[in-house]
Amino acid sequence: MSEKKFSKKHEWVSLDGDVATVGITKHATEMLGDIVFVEVPDAGKAVEKEGQAAVVESTKAASDVYSPISGEITEGNKAIADDPGSVNTDPEGASWFFKLKIKDKGEYDSLMSKDEYDKFCKENPS
Amino acid sequence: MEVQKTALYNYHKNLGAKFVPFAGYEMPIQYKDGIVKEHISTRTHAGFFDVSHMGQFFLEGDETLIQSLEKIIPADLKNLKVNHSKYSFLLNNEGGIIDDLIITRTEKGFCIILNAACKENDIKQISQFLNKDHKHLLNNDLSLIALQGPKSVEILEKLIPGVANLKFMTGSNFDYEGEKLYVTRSGYTGEDGFEISISNTKVEKLIDYLISNEVKPIGLGARDTLRLEAGLCLYGHDLNEKINPVEANLRWAIAKKRKEVGGFNGWEKIKNLLVNGSEKIRVGIKPDGKVIARENTKIFSLDNNEIGFVTSGTFGPSVNAPVAMGYVKSEFSEVGTSIQLEVRGKKYGGKISELPFYKKSYVK
The missing domain is CATH 2.40.30.110 (Aminomethyltransferase beta-barrel domains)
Known part of the structure; x- marks a missing residue:
């Protein structure tokens, strides 16, 4: 599994061959608060880079989760749909959102590294 | 209009509150624990809510005050006993709800608790029915603290003996730190609890005591989940001027x-x-x-x-x-x-x- 890369919309991506795993960052979960609903995409759905791919809702509000990379969904993580609270506990591990078969590795390469992402969060507090 | 702050603003800040603008005030939406934990600790132990942004509107007058208020409030104010409270509304000519409120009979008249976003208009609406002998005051020198949850009574009774004898929707004056404060047994969470009207100068001391008894601060976020589970309406969302009490199932x-x-x-x-x-x-x-x-x-x-x-x-x-x-x-x-x-x-x-x-x- 490759190193994690990060988007400005607070998603993370890791790559295993041409299959990417996408989730939301710990920083994102801290901003959202208690997560109470998750909707993940079904296998076969095509997603565009920065296109809406999943939904996450906290007690406060609903937010879209975007795919930082384009491709075809191979699996949505049903476990987090059944237990949305688990996204707060392990956002960058077991509580990934979806996997997709990517078309262009360049999209992955252009995302931020961990250090760049941490810096981005510090410079863009919300 | 400048954003307003309650007397406890800095206190909330020190407790790690996240603020949001609400009805012209900077109010805590949540604290460090987050909405779900705040909600649960209110249901299992006790939580306190700063609701000082709400209007505490006092009216004094003779018998004609009752007649005046009954024109806009459909409660039986004539037969409301001193220290008893009712949930009611201000109604417009179409029967629409201008605001929902709690009205309490006092020795000299009434105290009405008004929603923060509505209070200025409410007072205008009420004033239309008052005459020159009716005195009224929106008292901004008072804070309003809701203490809610199953342990509320035990905790408050230790500090203010006698509150345990209050029945739901009744209130009384009590002595605290050389001042009078007014406590009603009421709330907006579906739990047993109290609402405490206390001077801005003494409120921090009261909160110190509550925190030392493991009462958690609760923000607007959990206030909303608690009241919704309890089936209680939020003005501006479930109620407005175009909805009447029959439609509102009230x-x-x-x-x-x-x-x-x-x-x-x-x-x-x-x-x-x-x-x-x-x-x-x-x-x-x-x-x-x-x-x-x-x-x-x-x-x-x-x-x-x-x-x-x-x-x-x-x-x-x-x-x-x-x-x-x-x-x-x-x-x-x-x-x-x-x-x-x-x-x-x-x-x-x-x-x-x-x-x-x-x-x-x-x-x-």
């Missing part, structure tokens, strides 16, 4: 005598609705799955006709499921009726549910 809050005799704003219309029912009515709604039907979610019948809309919706931490309230055409209002909720363009199943979602434990 006909119980119009005094029996006033229902018969009338004499308040919108009476003709409300009288008719009391007999014939309304076209739409407020109901509780439970989505079948985990999907949250938030405010403005459209409601459809099983044969895909639009029949209403959601006015409040969230995840209920104690119910451990999504809960909502909204208005549907009256023929769909029976508990158990299957409906559909349109969320993000997709229809999800749901049912009309009893209110409250969470059973209360008021001390009567």
